[in-house]
Amino acid sequence: MNGPRFLDPQVLARIDNLELVARTVVEGFLSGLHHSPYRGLSTDFAEHREYMPGDDIRRIDWRVFGRTDRFYVKEFEADTNANFVVLLDVSASMDYGSRSVTKLDYARFLGASLAYLSRRQRDRVGLVTFAEDVLEVVPASAKHLDIVLHTIDRVQPAGVGSLERSMAKIAEIIRRRSIVALLSDLYDEPDAVLEAIGPLVHRGADVIVFQILDPAEREFPFSEAAPFEDLETGLRMPVVPETLSEDYRTVMQRHVETLGRQLGERGVDYWMADTATPLDFTLFEYLSRRARLARVR
């Protein structure tokens, strides 16, 4: 079969090393596809090399000359001036998966891949995990990819999700103009979601919302009557799927459509990611859409 072959999330779930996952996903399809819209002038040190005639003497590192009595020139790499921050929802509701990949797993892979991708184009990458409140923060930096990946790797699902409180605190933390990728199942009213990410938008952040959903959440394929237990609150309610599965699907579909529409109206990119969808396919689709939007803007 010709055409792109995408990576099954269930296959990626077997890889323990998250960096390897990210590299596998990103390197697999990336070939100069992505261009940062924030190409800047800032320079980050990359390496030293010996001075050669013709080099600008202002770039000689005198500290090294003092220690080694040799002329070395600092090499700086061109870099964007953007921060890329992954906001990862680790609430208990993300610990659900009707297949071998939970929503949190999928969000991990996606966050790591986005971070890796951003780092490849010289963005600074950071991470914030949250549930009821902000849990961990990794400031955006050109050197924090490893920390970001390590942090993502060890997050544990827990607690009740509270988007509003968390986003308010994150807006305080992220002060620079940043690209923010929110990875959450967004179990909240669309208005509340808009309300929650409002401070980030107001601070000039480019917010990208990834709603991570399991196929069972969308299609509700249950058939047996059973008590249903809320993963976050532990509350139970008796459910006869035969009588309400159609209504559920309708409500869920409406919720997703409303979120997409209202976020779009606020200039926020929204992408619904199904955990059954190959990760690189999601990245491919997302980046293609970003490229189109960039040209429009």
Added chain:
Amino acid sequence: MQFLAPIFLAGLAALAIPVIIHLTHRERDTPVRFPSLMFLRRIPYRTRRRQRIRHWLLFLLRAAAVALITLAFARPLLRGAAAGAPSGEAAREVVVLVDRSMSMSAGDRWDRAVAAARTVLNALSPRDRATLVLFAERAEAVGPTHELGTLVAALEQARPIPAATRYGAAFRLAADLLATSDLPRREVVLVADFQRSGTADLEATRLPSGTSLAVISVADGEPTNLAVTDVLLDRGRGADRSRLAVGARIVNTGSEDQRGVTVALEVNDAVLRSVTVNVPARSTVPVSFPAVAAPTGAVRGRVTTGGDRLAGDDAFHFVAAPVEPVRVLLVEASGAPAGISLYLERALAIGDHPPFSVDTRRGVPEPATLEQYDIVISNDAQMGRGGGALRAFVEQGGGLFAILGARASGRPLVSAFPELIAGAAGPVDRLAEGGATLSVVAFDHPVFEAFRAPRSGDFSTARFYRYRRLDLGNSASTLARFDDGAPAILEAPIGSGRAMAVATGLENSWNDLPLQPVFLPLVQRAARHLADWAEEPISYVAGSALDLAMLAESIQAVDELAVDAPSGGTTVLGVRGAAVQLDEAGFYTIRTGPSASGGALIAVNPPIEESDLTAVDSDELVTAVSAPPAEVPTAAGGPEVPLGAAEMERRQALWWYFLLIAGLILGIESILANRRRGEATILASGGT
């Protein structure tokens, strides 16, 4: 289908179990972990009163498994031809009837019949068993066999024969073959020209119930057909023995007139006479040829007509042999008046079937004299001294006609032929009463058979004034009685011959019988009967059997006979108990041995009815031989034929297949149910 253990069918009630299971919404005990109940809480609670079957596929699989297991325990039994074998279509017992009568040789009928039968045989499957029945007047079977090539080979070698069509013989053989078959399907295929004349023996002929009958007709309308159906011969006697006059009968069975038809007479393979006649449609025209000179011995003759599509009946073969006279010794009493035998001599002098050669003598004949004659008529002669010789003559095959009148008392006859007459008394005088009459006559006897029909002879007009009262011998039978019950004519078998006694004279004194019209045929028939004379046929009908024992005697064969068939083949047969089947039209030659020359000639012609090519409606024939509707089995009933052990086992083996299918269904059900249960578990546990 029926069941050997139908009580197990009650187990079908178990079908309610999967119904209940699939209708019951049993709630799980373990909770289903779900990310959020946010949306579920928004949906208003609704109830559904009507229960619905859930998981239709699983339900159907479970119900099918329960039903199949129940049916298997009930031991289903397949019956009848309609029952399908588990491994596909049921094997067939096929009987292919192919008409090979003479009418099938008309035009290309035979070629088309062979092609049609070959097609039927080639279309059979190796599991089918077939029999090829070639029939005309008799039916011969090849098979039954699974080796269809054998049947095709036999079909290719077969040819039409000059014999009549008898559908009854073919269907009876087919019925016998099918009645003993253990195969579930029975079929008969009839390939014929459906000649109407062949349906005469169909009465009470029925194929076994459940037999399907297919017909393939090779009839091609009603072709014109001219046939020579009969030949009459008149052969001169004595000095005129070489004269041969031949007449023939030409029949046109077609619907068109035939003009200018040439009819020829061949004698010893030479065409001697030829005439031209017009034969109207559906008519018979007699043809007389001018007399020809023929050799005095037996000659081969043929009357032919112009060729048409059916050549078999265009020639009539005959053998014209001289007729030898019956030698009669008429014995009178020594003192009898002249002319006492006048009426007898005149009666025997007339007629040539057979001619009689009569010698009249007085007194007792010598034994050597008797050997020269076929019969002795003792006309009121006393045979006392020669009684022993006369008895020996009769025992050796001769005939005695004893007339007991005024001079012969009958007593010597009582001592010489006690089987004929046990006693004889003096004459009974019935003159005063105007004479007695004959009251009882045995019209079933060969002598009187000719007088059986009305107006064929009146014996009641004869008056008998005097007669002798005779007592029946222990072997005698009375052929006629007087009106007082006294025997008038007696007969008894004596050794190889016969003796007959008449209780009154035949010289027109004791009675007026010689003056009656019945007198001449009575005397001739009595003489012919006593001489055991039978006219030799000029030809035989094909399909008949010829007893060689009698023929061997006439040609003086000792041990064996060589039979030369018209087609050229020679068969050597023993004399005793042998018979030859005359299957070919033409001339057979019967010789005293393979190396002998000459011999007796036998002419054989096809049966007349084969010349009539009128066809019968095939549906009429099918209706005539098919089983009545009441005997046609229903789908549940089968033909009542004995089944073989293998067939019985096969018909009961259905339970095994039911259990096998049920097992497969349960296997599939297990896989599907486990998969569904696994999915439900994953969904319920949220995958963690």
